[in-house]
Amino acid sequence: MxxxxxxxxxxxxxxxxxxxxxxxxxxxxxxxxxxxxxxxxxxxxxxxxxxxxxxxxxxxxxxxxxxxxxxxxxxxxxxxxxxxxxxxxxxxxxxxxxxxxxxxxxxxxxxTMLSGEYDAREAVVNIRSGAGGVDAADWAEMLMRMYTRWAEKNGYKVDIYDVSYAEEAGIKSATFVVHGEYMYGQLSVEQGTHRLVRISPFDNQARRQTSFAEVEVLPVVEQTDHIDIPDADIRVDVYRSSGPGGQSVNTTDSAVRITHLPTGIVVTCQNEKSQIQNKASALRVLQSKLLERKRQEEKAELDALGAGGNASWGNQMRSYVLHPFKMVKDLRTNYEVGDPQKVLDGDIDGFLESGIRWRMAENK
CATH class of the missing domain: 1.20.58.410 (Release factor)
Structure with missing residues (x-):
């Protein structure tokens, strides 16, 4: 040897x-x-x-x-x-x-570095298309596929709560839960703005287009979290679920939209077959958002007192370039790979690991 x-x-x-x-x-x-x-x-x-x-x-x-x-x-x-x-x-x-x-x-x-208060939780992932028109909507759907493929490859179950489809292609937004231990701890480093540069498949002049999509990752709430939501603080609207192109996927008004009046937070769920199930799922997402809001407020108070570290992830956190060259690069860790298709097919473990190590170093 x-x-x-x-x-x-x-x-x-x-x-x-x-x-x-x-x-x-x-x-x-x-x-x-x-x-x-x-x-x-x-x-x-x-x-x-x-x-x-x-x-x-x-x-x-x-x-x-x-x-x-x-x-x-x-x-x-x-x-x-x-x-x-x-x-x-x-x-x-x-x-x-x-x-x-x-x-x-x-x-x-x-x-073993995942020791945060909520790191062991399952994760609620919200994806929203940003600037870039139809390309951004398509990009948001590509990101959703990337995360669901990653979960499938690792044996984690995914429940899709809501998808709002765009008119021409892609999605306006999506909400889904990734089940499994330490899902929040791992996926929380994905939070931020993801940028795509490519030749637009929707441009008849084949011009290069830059698109943006926002990824939000929240911990799933548990009974011990004590996030109370009085009935007077929410408005519940029901409507008919729909799929791409306005096609009806459910003939009953079972989809649920909940508006939290004090904060203006809106969540929807149309995945379940019954209105009661959709309302319960939407409430869980709302509780996760309120829990994260509470955590951020508490952190801001600590930072104001000088007790917090520099844990800001910034806005734009990763670039995916398909043209004129091929590369995916994390702008915080400088970790990069030269095969974007492999990443978009769910091979993101390297980015997750480098992100977790970066966060640990930032919080020291």
Whole structure:
């Protein structure tokens, strides 16, 4: 084994050991056993909301344990893999395994950095088209596809609450929830303005067009958040759901629009089949928006007192260039890739990891 390879393996082992200490595998194992006992109680489903919380946490704890124990086994096996490779005179597979492990351990290390108050929550994602006309609406739909493809590739369920389609192409706005542990912690670094530069497919003169879309990421509210919304503070309107081009997708007035009168915040939901379900989903989104508003107000107060750090993400945070050259670049971290199509197909892990590391450095 080359000295450089031995150093890489030693560094990998050291990083994973630190991760194991931070995760506290003993406590995690004990929590898994406790949740398994609760999940095995026949009376658990007498309270469906509590049962769902227990099973969701159990799944997350077991997934984390499985991931770290699997990585530990693979790291411990590396010296043997290299020894066998030397006997065969070909270490290409061993090098491939070492590279894959370095990437996997680095990704897990980033997850251990997610210790914010709401980081472990699921995420509500809002996308709105900005300047750029029909190209901006198309761009907003491309971003929605990017995030849903990322979720699908990683095994996370997505519930689309509402999509407002534009007249010619694309969408005016969309709201969806990404289910899974630490979704808010990971996706919150995507918040900001995303800029697209390309030859417009909607311009008969094939001119270059710059389009903008806004991404907002909120933590899903929980019962412990105490976001009370008096009935007198909201106005509920119902209407008929519609799809692209005005095509009716539901023959009843089941879509719901809720306006929060004190703040002017408006949320809509037309995904569910019943008006009651749509109202409940819309209320959850409204609570998430009010929770984020409360958090921002509290942070502003701390910043005014000199207690807050420089955590501003700015407005424009990433550029996607398809012409005259191809590149996607994060303007905060300077992380960039030369294959925009791969990114738009959901390969955004590198941007998420660099964003989380950047945020950690900014908040020190």
């Amino acid at each position: 080359q000295p450089e390879t031995a150093t890489r393996i030693a560094n990998l082992d050291s990083t994973l050991t630190t991760i194991e200490k931070v995760m506290d595998l003993g406590e995690l194992t004990a929590r898994s056993r406790e949740l398994e006992q609760q999940a095995g109680d026949p009376s658990l489903w007498d309270d469906p909301a509590h049962a769902q919380a227990v099973t969701t946490e159990l799944s997350g704890v077991q997934s984390r344990l499985k991931k770290v124990t699997s990585l530990r086994q693979r790291v411990d096996d590396l010296p043997v893999i290299y020894e066998l490779a030397e006997e065969e005179g070909d270490d290409s597979l061993a090098e491939e395994e070492l590279g894959a492990l370095e990437e996997a351990v680095s990704s897990l290390e980033v997850q």
